[in-house]
Amino acid sequence: MAELTVREALNQAMAEEMERDPNVFLMGEEVGFYNGAYKVSQGLLDRFGPMRVIDTPITELGFTGVGVGAAMVGLRPIIEMMTFNFSILALDQIINNAAKMRYMSGGQFDMPLTIRGVNGAAHQLAAQHSQSLEVLFTHFPGLKVIAPSIPKDFKGLLKSAIRDDNTVIFMESEVLYSYKGEVPDGEFTIPIGVGDIKREGTDCTVIAWGKAIHTALAAAKELEKEGISIEIVDPRTLRPLDENLIFESVKKTNRAVIVEEALPFSSVGSEISYRIQKNVFDYLDAPIEKVNGKDVPMPYNKHLEHLALPQVADVIQSVKRSLYLI
Amino acid sequence: MPTKLTMPRLSDTMTTGKIIEWKKKVGDKVEPGDVLAEIESDKATMEFEAFEEGILLEILVPSGGTAPVGEVLAILGEVGTVPLESQPTSFRQESKSIETENKDLQKKTEEIKKVEGVDVPPKDVQKISPLTLKDKKETVVREPSSRILASPLALRLAAELGVDLTQVKGSGPDGRIIREDIERYAKMKEQTPHPISVPSPTPPKIQSPKQPTSSEGTILELTQMRSAIARRMAEGWQTPMFTLTMDIRMDAVEQIREQWKELGKSVVPTINDFVLCAVSRALHQYPQMNVSFRENSIVQYHDVHVAFAVALPEGLITPVIFHADKKSLSQIAEESKQLIDKAFAKKLQIEEFSGSTFTISNLGKMDIEHFTAIVNPPEAGILAIGRVREAVVVRGGEIAIEQRMYVTLSADHRAIDGAMGAEFLGIVRKFLEHPISLILD
Incomplete structure (x- = not known):
């Protein structure tokens, strides 16, 4: 088993899929000659040539539309958003065409489109470029939404996303690109819609995905020192959601804390919270807690930014509150 | 037209019943014969069946609720009607105007606020x-x-x-x-x-x-069975009763039971079965004992239906061997075993534990030597059976060891006198001491 960064794992996933299927191609801003704004597509232009690794102008609505058209005629485009903050410009193509084409054509057109890129805050990117936008996509039937947290999951799920005949929104994180982890050698995929227990525990279930998993893991270490054992559930796919994995864990611990970087109102965590109370109500011994980014536009000031993002201390506090310790 | 479904009278002595569980819910379609609910009467839990088809419109007494016989439990409507729940409130509570309801609501809210203030x-x-x-x-x-x-x-x-x-x-x-x-x-x-x-x-x-x-x-809530026992026993206690005890030799019965066991038969009659059998023959032979006292008369029954008491965790029930005097010992043994199993499974039907003319109660299994029972009205007699014990007796100047059993008759003195009771017990003894007579006939 090799130790890879998330960046290398994603690069491998795309290279392997492009090798495997000539219909797969990558398109986006700076993906080719610059080898990617975050170097995720390093070496792909040299290896597969300009027909399959295509640099675009700064026109998200335009090149997402090209992706939709290409998918309709049988290609398998990977559209890279430099950040999902820019995908806001492409929402009409994503929501009205990519998500609906298969349905509105009565199944005549598949939509094997993968839209991937950075989601969430990094460092001082300010109000417009720091947003966690998963809920913009999980809202719509016709879209699958994936937000992995470790290199193995990034690789296995990106490969599944590229092979899927529906539009998949694949959300990465700038601060995770250099995060290292073990990745199995050789060919493997991870099925969409299957979650993973990132840490087993007995006292409280913490549900998180993407970058927030690492916040939760750090909190688990701190809590362990106080004798509190938390179980961390990573759904990995937000839609379709592996809700049974969450329910089983909550049945065991009788408590749930949801950690997400997104804003609190109408978040994916809100939906998960609803489903927990609806399905395992009788197992809850405390109200469900949610840890979110603060309900404000992201401040540019780095101290304020730190305060606006969910931190380890916030997770610890919510876990303790659900255990009636504070 | 909607039909009112009322609490059925499931036994002669039933005054109230408890809904154990509704098997249909509001809005369900009901066919004749469908089980609507399980109802606990004073003696058993029974199924409440629908007699006509329709839609269950409303349940007025919920699962776990108790209602007197005749009380409306639920409303059955014609197929195609809408459950009352989804109809406007005014339809259900015609007498209550919306205004007063609002006032009630306001009052309630205030009460809640008050309580929460304290809280x-x-x-x-x-x-x-x-x-x-x-x-x-x-x-x-x-x-x-x-x-x-x-x-x-x-x-x-x-x-x-x-x-x-x-x-x-x-x-x-x-x-x-x-x-x-x-x-x-x-x-x-x-x-x-x-x-x-x-x-x-x-x-x-x-x-x-x-x-x-x-x-x-x-505080333990009375079950239907417990309140029935309480009522019946208090009633029985009002009967002017006398008791007679007799000591009966049981060696012959024990010998026959041993032989029966050796034959490898599946059902070996118990001591209780022998007593049931002997009592039924005795009642047939001595019908003055097979009676019931009424206000101005005494009924002498033609048939002999002998009940026997079964102790359940939740109380007491008395299944009946009908026409016991016409049944063979092995038939009685077979039947009593089935009735006991059913009693423990709470599956006894009402007709299986009512209509007896005489009762026996046996505490021998629990090592009771001798006791007196209270007559179970309207019957005039009950026989209490003690354990079969080894006893030293003097017989013709010799000391002997024998298997013996005390039986005690409690009888309604309004209908039966002491000498009659003694004569009856003598017949019972004759059958039990010569059990061959129970087997041969």
């Missing part, structure tokens, strides 16, 4: 760590009538463990009862001795969420 503890009391729960005394105690705050898990656990929530102090915010509170309370309960004064072969369930407790002990 809310000072802010600093809310912060209680479960790690220090054991020594915290300032947890919130609620007014018994106020709304109880409890986590969903705590509610479920309380129901499972039979914990009365009004007795539990909550340690969560605003006095919310959480899992730990329930578990601690249940454990404490377990360590405290149960306040029961009446001994019972199987201890009844002490706690269920509904059972209130008072300072002198736990």
Whole structure:
């Protein structure tokens, strides 16, 4: 088993899929000659040539539309958003065409489109470029939404996303690109819609995905020192959601804390919270807690930014509150 | 036209019934013969069947509720009608105007507010760590009538463990009862001795969420069966009764039972079966005993239907061997075994435990030597059977060891006199001491 960064794992996933299927191609801003704004597509232009690794102008609505058209005629485009903050410009193509084409054509057109890129805050990117936008996509039937947290999951799920005949929104994180982890050698995929227990525990279930998993893991270490054992559930796919994995864990611990970087109102965590109370109500011994980014536009000031993002201390506090310790 | 479904009279003595469980819910289609609910009468749990088809429009007495015979339990409408729940309120409560309802609502809200005002503890009391729960005394105690705050898990656990929530102090915010509170309370309960004064072969369930407790002990709600027993026994106690005891030699019965066992038959008649058989023959031969006292007359029954008492965890039931005098010993043995099994499974039908003309009650199995029973009205007699014991007797100047059994007749003196009772017991003894006569006929 090799130790890879998330960046290398994603690069491998795309290279392997492009090798495997000539219909797969990558398109986006700076993906080719610059080898990617975050170097995720390093070496792909040299290896597969300009027909399959295509640099675009700064026109998200335009090149997402090209992706939709290409998918309709049988290609398998990977559209890279430099950040999902820019995908806001492409929402009409994503929501009205990519998500609906298969349905509105009565199944005549598949939509094997993968839209991937950075989601969430990094460092001082300010109000417009720091947003966690998963809920913009999980809202719509016709879209699958994936937000992995470790290199193995990034690789296995990106490969599944590229092979899927529906539009998949694949959300990465700038601060995770250099995060290292073990990745199995050789060919493997991870099925969409299957979650993973990132840490087993007995006292409280913490549900998180993407970058927030690492916040939760750090909190688990701190809590362990106080004798509190938390179980961390990573759904990995937000839609379709592996809700049974969450329910089983909550049945065991009788408590749930949801950690997400997104804003609190109408978040994916809100939906998960609803489903927990609806399905395992009788197992809850405390109200469900949610840890979110603060309900404000992201401040540019780095101290304020730190305060606006969910931190380890916030997770610890919510876990303790659900255990009636504070 | 909607039909009213009323509490059926499932036995002669039934006055109220309890809905154990509704098998259909509002809006369900009902076919004739469908089981609507299970109803517990004073003697058994029985199925309440539909006689006509329709839609169950409304349930007025919910599962667990009790209602007198004849009370409307539910409303059945014609197929195609809409359940009452989804119809406007005015339709259901015609007499009550919406205005008064609003007033009621307002009043209720005010009451709730008032109670909550009393309820809310000072802010600093809310912060209680479960790690220090054991020594915290300032947890919130609620007014018994106020709304109880409890986590969903705590509610479920309380129901499972039979914990009365009004007795539990909550340690969560605003006095919310959480899992730990329930578990601690249940454990404490377990360590405290149960306040029961009446001994019972199987201890009844002490706690269920509904059972209130008072300072002198736990209050046990009467089951249908228990209230029937109480009523019947009080009635029987009013009967002017006398008792006669006789000691019967049982060696011959024991020998026959041994032989029967050696034959490897599946059902070997019990002592009780022999007594049932002997009593039925005796009643046939001596019909003056097979009677019932009425206000101005005595009924002498043509048929001999002998009941026998079966002790169940929840009380007593008396299944009947009908025409016992016409049945062979092995038939009686077979039948009594089936009836006992059914009684324990709570599957006895009403006709299987009513209509007897005489009863026997046997505590021999529980090592009782001799006891007197209370007649079960309207019957005029009951025979109480003690255990078969080894006894030293003097027979013709010689000391002998014999198997012997005391039987005690309690009889209604209004219909039967002492000498009659003695004569009857003599016949019973003759059959039991010469059991060949029970087998040959």
